[in-house]
Amino acid sequence: MNKEVKIIGNELYMNDKSVAFSSEISKFIVSGDVVVVLLKIPQGKKITIDDCLNLYGLNFNGEIIWQVELVSKGLSSQFQYSPIVNIAETDDKQLIAVDFMGRRFEVNKYTGQMTISGFTK
Numbered sequence: 001m002n003k004e005v006k007i008i009g010n011e012l013y014m015n016d017k018s019v020a021f022s023s024e025i026s027k028f029i030v031s032g033d034v035v036v037v038l039l040k041i042p043q044g045k046k047i048t049i050d051d052c053l054n055l056y057g058l059n060f061n062g063e064i065i066w067q068v069e070l071v072s073k074g075l076s077s078q079f080q081y082s083p084i085v086n087i088a089e090t091d092d093k094q095l096i097a098v099d100f101m102g103r104r105f106e107v108n109k110y111t112g113q114m115t116i117s118g119f120t121k
Contacts, residue, residue, distance in 0.1 A: 003015075003030055005028060007027075007028060010024050010025060012025060012028065012035070012058070014058070014060055014062060017060070017061065019064070021037070021039055021056070023039040023040055023054070024039065024040045025037055025040070029095070031089055031095060031109050032093075034057050034058070034109045034110065035057070035059075035060070036055065036057055036107075036109060039054040039055075039056075040054075041083045041100070049070070049081060051083050052070065052082060052083045053067055053070070055084045056068070057109060057110070057111075065110075067112060068097075068107070068112045068114060080101065082099040082100040082103070083100050084098070085100050094106060095108075102120045103116055103120075104119060105117060
């Protein structure tokens, strides 16, 4: 299957499918049969919890298979949620996300489950 993917504003185009998101798309990564989409952080408004859930996984049928969930397991009650600002795929195909606070997470590209793995400066 040809895996042509492109973005225009808040729409992701995959072959003959398109998916519209509520915010503009910042970037995407094609990792095997999953397209991981990062939405831009809305400007000029107070950031809400929903704005922190700005990472999605889609299949090539144009279906959203997951939306990232808030990380809370094993974390302090003082943990502040923050939107994802960057995503990357390592040489060994591990998906990494970094939030606005500089925390690095490993992301399961099939489920969207995130595990905190470190910090960036």
